Amino acid sequence: MNKLPLHEAGSRLKKVQQAITEMQADACIITSAVNQYWLCGFIFDGYLFIFPEGDPILFVKRPSDIADERVQPIRKPEQIPGILSEAGLPLPERILFEADQLSFNAATRLQAALEMPQTKNISGELRKLRAVKSEYELEQMRESARIHAKVYELIPSLYRKGMTDLELQIEIERQMRLHGSVGIFRSFGENMDIFMGSMLAGDNAQAASPYDYALGGEGMTPLLPLGANGTLLVPGTTLMVDMAGNYRPWMDDMTRTFAIEHAPDIAYKAHQISIDIHNAIIKTFRAGTLCSELYLLAEEMVRENGLTPYFMGTVQQARFIGHGVGLEINEPPVLTPRSKEILEPGMAFALEPKFVLPGIGAVGIENTYVVHETGFEKITLCEEALVGI
Amino acid sequence: MNKLPLHEAGSRLKKVQQAITEMQADACIITSAVNQYWLCGFIFDGYLFIFPEGDPILFVKRPSDIADERVQPIRKPEQIPGILSEAGLPLPERILFEADQLSFNAATRLQAALEMPQTKNISGELRKLRAVKSEYELEQMRESARIHAKVYELIPSLYRKGMTDLELQIEIERQMRLHGSVGIFRSFGENMDIFMGSMLAGDNAQAASPYDYALGGEGMTPLLPLGANGTLLVPGTTLMVDMAGNYRPWMDDMTRTFAIEHAPDIAYKAHQISIDIHNAIIKTFRAGTLCSELYLLAEEMVRENGLTPYFMGTVQQARFIGHGVGLEINEPPVLTPRSKEILEPGMAFALEPKFVLPGIGAVGIENTYVVHETGFEKITLCEEALVGI
Numbered sequence: 001m002n003k004l005p006l007h008e009a010g011s012r013l014k015k016v017q018q019a020i021t022e023m024q025a026d027a028c029i030i031t032s033a034v035n036q037y038w039l040c041g042f043i044f045d046g047y048l049f050i051f052p053e054g055d056p057i058l059f060v061k062r063p064s065d066i067a068d069e070r071v072q073p074i075r076k077p078e079q080i081p082g083i084l085s086e087a088g089l090p091l092p093e094r095i096l097f098e099a100d101q102l103s104f105n106a107a108t109r110l111q112a113a114l115e116m117p118q119t120k121n122i123s124g125e126l127r128k129l130r131a132v133k134s135e136y137e138l139e140q141m142r143e144s145a146r147i148h149a150k151v152y153e154l155i156p157s158l159y160r161k162g163m164t165d166l167e168l169q170i171e172i173e174r175q176m177r178l179h180g181s182v183g184i185f186r187s188f189g190e191n192m193d194i195f196m197g198s199m200l201a202g203d204n205a206q207a208a209s210p211y212d213y214a215l216g217g218e219g220m221t222p223l224l225p226l227g228a229n230g231t232l233l234v235p236g237t238t239l240m241v242d243m244a245g246n247y248r249p250w251m252d253d254m255t256r257t258f259a260i261e262h263a264p265d266i267a268y269k270a271h272q273i274s275i276d277i278h279n280a281i282i283k284t285f286r287a288g289t290l291c292s293e294l295y296l297l298a299e300e301m302v303r304e305n306g307l308t309p310y311f312m313g314t315v316q317q318a319r320f321i322g323h324g325v326g327l328e329i330n331e332p333p334v335l336t337p338r339s340k341e342i343l344e345p346g347m348a349f350a351l352e353p354k355f356v357l358p359g360i361g362a363v364g365i366e367n368t369y370v371v372h373e374t375g376f377e378k379i380t381l382c383e384e385a386l387v388g389i
Numbered sequence: 390m391n392k393l394p395l396h397e398a399g400s401r402l403k404k405v406q407q408a409i410t411e412m413q414a415d416a417c418i419i420t421s422a423v424n425q426y427w428l429c430g431f432i433f434d435g436y437l438f439i440f441p442e443g444d445p446i447l448f449v450k451r452p453s454d455i456a457d458e459r460v461q462p463i464r465k466p467e468q469i470p471g472i473l474s475e476a477g478l479p480l481p482e483r484i485l486f487e488a489d490q491l492s493f494n495a496a497t498r499l500q501a502a503l504e505m506p507q508t509k510n511i512s513g514e515l516r517k518l519r520a521v522k523s524e525y526e527l528e529q530m531r532e533s534a535r536i537h538a539k540v541y542e543l544i545p546s547l548y549r550k551g552m553t554d555l556e557l558q559i560e561i562e563r564q565m566r567l568h569g570s571v572g573i574f575r576s577f578g579e580n581m582d583i584f585m586g587s588m589l590a591g592d593n594a595q596a597a598s599p600y601d602y603a604l605g606g607e608g609m610t611p612l613l614p615l616g617a618n619g620t621l622l623v624p625g626t627t628l629m630v631d632m633a634g635n636y637r638p639w640m641d642d643m644t645r646t647f648a649i650e651h652a653p654d655i656a657y658k659a660h661q662i663s664i665d666i667h668n669a670i671i672k673t674f675r676a677g678t679l680c681s682e683l684y685l686l687a688e689e690m691v692r693e694n695g696l697t698p699y700f701m702g703t704v705q706q707a708r709f710i711g712h713g714v715g716l717e718i719n720e721p722p723v724l725t726p727r728s729k730e731i732l733e734p735g736m737a738f739a740l741e742p743k744f745v746l747p748g749i750g751a752v753g754i755e756n757t758y759v760v761h762e763t764g765f766e767k768i769t770l771c772e773e774a775l776v777g778i
Contacts (some may be wrong), residue, residue: 033612042611045599063597063605063614064705099494104486105510106579107493121494163696170566177559182610185586190495191422191434195572208452210434211472221432221571223422223638223716225452249612316453316535327612 004041008136010350012039013050014144015129019096019122020052027051028122029110032101034186034327035126037249047077049108051092059083077113091115096122100188105329114378127188131324131332133339137369139249141326141348142379145252145368148245151175152256159258160387165201165239166220172199172243185244188328197243198227201260205240205362208316212330214352215240215313215362235261238361238386240347240354244329245380246366251323253350254380255366259388267363270355271386273305274364277321277353286375291339295321298353299337310355322351325368347371348379393430397525397682401428402439404518408485408511409441415439415481417511418499421490423575423716424570426638431455434468439532440481448472466502480504485511489577499637506680516577520713520721526639527759530715531735531768534641534757537634538771540564541645544630548647548778549559554590554617554628555609559633561588566679574633577717586632587616590649590703594629594751597705601719602627604702627750627775629743633718634757634769642714642739643769644755648777658753662694663753666742668709675764680728684710687742688726699744711740714757736760737768 010076016039020028030036030048037043039050046060058071059080072083081091091114097107109117122132133141151172158171173196176181185194189273192211200217209216209226218229233239237260245252257271277298298321302311312318324331325348332340343349351367366383369376407427409417419425428430428439428513435449447460448469460473470480480503484773488496489512502510522530526777540561547560562585566572570613581600589606598605598615607618611671622628626649634641646660666687674683687710691700701707713720714737722730722738758765 031579033582037612043580043599043614045601061603062599089522099497100492101491102493103486103579104493104496105512108488113682136393167567173566174559174563177555177562181614184582184613190420190492191432193422193573208454210451211431212434212451221638223426224571224573225432249610297418310599316451324771 003163005136006217008134009039009041011134013056014127016050017052019125019129020050023057023096023120023122023125024115025052025094025096025120026090028096030098031106032098035098038130038327039122039182040068041308046074047080048068048332077110078369080113081115092117092306094118094120096120098123098126100124101351102248127332130326132344133250133326133348133370136344137326138346138348140248141252141368141370142217142252144245144247144250145254145379145381147247147341148254149178149380151179151243152254152382154254155258156361156387156389161235161365163233165204165231165233165301168176168233168239169199169228172241176243180247181244182246182249186328187248188330192330193224194329195224197353199243200227200240200362201233202237202361203230203359204229204231208313208356214318214320215242215356216316236263236360238249238263238267238357238363239389240362240364242366250326252368253329253352253366254382255352255354255364256367257365257386259386263386263388263389264360265358267357268386269305270307270310270357271363271365273301273307274353274355275384276365277301278351278365281351282369282378285343287343287345287371289343291333291335291341291343292337294351295337295339302353307355310357312354312356314356321353322349324348325350343371345371345373392398394525395534396522398428398430400523401518402445405439405515406441408514408518409439412485412509412514414441414483414485414509415479415483415506419487420651421487421607424487425717435463436469452558466499469502470504481506482510483507485509487515489513511702516721519715521733522639522658522715522737522759524733525562526715527735529637529639530641530757531637533636534643534768534770536568536636537641537643538769540568540632541630541643541771544647545776545778546644548622552622554620554622557622558585558617558632559733561630565632569636570633571635573636575636575717580640581719582613583615583666583718584613586602586630588632588671589616589619589629589751590622591626591750592748593618593620594745595703595747598701601762603707603709603743603755604631604745606706608671622649625652625749627656627746627752628755628778629751631755639715641693641757642718642741642755643757643771644741644743644753645773646752646754646775648775650777652775652777653749656746656749658694659696659699659746660752661752662690662696663744664740664773666690667740667754667756670740671758671765671767674732676734676760676762678732679722680722680730680732681726683724683740684726684728685696691742696744699727699746701745702742703745703747710740710742713737714739721726732760734760734762
């Protein structure tokens with residue numbers, strides 16, 4: 001298994017230490033798997049204590065055998081003050097913790113165990129730090145995108161007449177796994193469930209979902225109301241494929257659309273508008289742009305083409321056209337009409353202007369771009385046209 | 390899609406209302422997907438308000454089109470007091486909420502929006518209520534177990550010489566999905582990631598993991614350190630298959646073990662002790678038993694057979710031999726040496742006495758049982774012997 005390179009671990013730690021100093025705190029406690037992985041290169045059940053300077057301490061419940069001299073084995077958080085005191089360290093009075101991820105119950109227990117320090121939320125700040133990627137992280141995203149494209153290229157050969165959306169999805173899932181997909185697909189937020197991605201065929205693309213993804217879909221069970229619902233793939237409709245790009249810890253995000261044999265003219269037209277929006281955005285913007293500008297340009301092109309009622313859904317319309325991507329599929333920045341975030345070099349974002357056409361299905365594409373001073377680098381290189389299968 | 394039968398929804402609601410009354414609260418707010426599904430039969434982004442009597446109110450952000458007259462659309466929790474007041478309802482002063490599931494940040498925002506009521510955690514109580522299943526729920530578990538057995542019966546035909554654990558797992562995953570597995574695999578707790586289950590081949594069964602599952606495994610990536618790690622399936626070793634029984638919203642849990650061609654005698658002996666423990670527990674206990682008694686009987690049989698160093702792991706040993714199962718894979722009760730929980734009729738639990746043999750692999754079986762007044766009903770009916778593939 002790949003170990004996290006030392007210089008990567010070091011520079012990430014420094015960024016967090018700087019945030020601790022800026023937020024005038026004595027320590028930061030990391031408990032989420034995603035941020036433990038980002039900072040240590042591995043995951044454990046326990047508490048990663050980071051101080052404004054010096055080495056972190058890893059208070060670890062499980063696993064029992066981590067080979068890292070910074071580890072202090074514990075059974076419960078109530079042991080932490082004693083261990084700090086034995087090491088001659090003061091008990092931190094102002095603590096930053098991941099209030100967006102840690103449960104209320106676990107957070108209050110931790111606070112009591114540490115003798116009720118003042119606490120502040122660092123979740124958003126960590127997400128901001130993670131939004132700007134290192135070259136090492138970006139290279140993982142490019143690798144993931146290359147494999148993602150290879151798998152999508154297999155789709156025409158996996159399709160058989162008379163298949164349902166789910167049957168085709170199962171064959172794509174198998175190819176994903178054979179090509180190295182890690183399976184789990186991390187997203188940020190409460191109740192943001194997803195399994196391996198989403199396939200939307202025909203009018204299932206109109207179904208509203210409880211989740212904050214671009215489009216919905218009924219799903220196969222009310223326990224996971226998202227994506228494929230068993231729709232038969234019939235000629236004259238479209239199939240939108242938005243399966244996970246989870247081939248590396250740092251992911252890419254890519255959507256492609258297929259016509260089942262052929263589709264009505266309006267489908268090709270709307271699909272082309274999606275591609276045109278991508279091209280206009282690449283041509284117009286670069287690092288330093290306000291995220292809202294991307295949205296507003298897309299919205300204007302949609303309006304000019306009379307497609308507003310179909311933009312990002314029908315019954316329920318998403319008010320964003322893209323989002324950052326990395327260790328989680330939804331990272332900052334977010335491309336909304338009012339976003340005040342600015343695109344910085346090293347950020348990576350997915351752009352997904354999509355349309356849902358009643359009686360036909362969803363059309364449009366999604367690509368992942370890396371932000372450079374000079375422009376946006378497209379990393380999801382794969383046929384973009386609406387082609388028939 | 391199956392709708393939740395009215396009498397099921399009604400009896401579950403009554404149980405929660407009784408808990409609200411017993412806990413002397415004015416209302417209970419449900420935010421987790423699993424408990425929304427349990428109580429409504431569907432999932433939404435929002436807040437399910439339950440009062441000690443009368444109809445609940447569903448404050449829904451998304452989806453926009455739920456056909457349920459109890460729905461009040463909202464954009465944010467701060468709108469709730471106004472809506473309650475317009476309906477002539479007082480703002481609840483003592484509120485129960487899911488403090489084990491809701492993030493600290495979301496919980497404190499909700500508390501502020503509701504003008505800082507007194508709050509108490511109802512997560513554990515809801516888990517206790519869900520632990521006792523209705524006949525409708527148990528029948529789903531039996532159906533899931535029947536499909537689970539069918540998929541496991543295919544394993545010998547999916548195996549090819551020279552495969553790795555992961556390659557075989559991918560073919561099993563495909564069969565699971567073709568047989569109706571919903572994909573996502575719900576577990577309870579912070580950072581309890583898993584994808585479709587776990588396969589442990591040879592010495593990978595010894596690898597300690599950060600998660601609170603029975604056994605570990607290195608996994609394919611430090612981002613998900615659990616299960617298959619690419620081990621080649623070689624003659625003389627064992628392969629333990631503990632893939633998800635998620636064919637219905639109410640799940641079953643089942644493990645079977647295969648020898649690659651053959652295994653050393655000790656593997657067959659230890660595997661038989663696991664089966665003997667199952668049989669001794671079925672013969673000895675029934676409803677009314679303390680959960681700790683099941684553990685202690687198993688532990689004694691393990692000790693008598695000199696297998697203690699291999700019981701539930703080597704490097705890291707789990708201190709439980711089973712757990713409740715239902716909408717989540719880890720529900721109450723838990724079978725530990727000190728558990729004070731009592732097995733009640735209608736509970737369903739997975740029993741998984743397992744051994745890890747260095748140089749060979751994991752052996753043993755896991756079955757799911759339903760608790761009746763008269764004894765335990767085994768619902769995972771599938772060949773139990775250690776057979777060669």
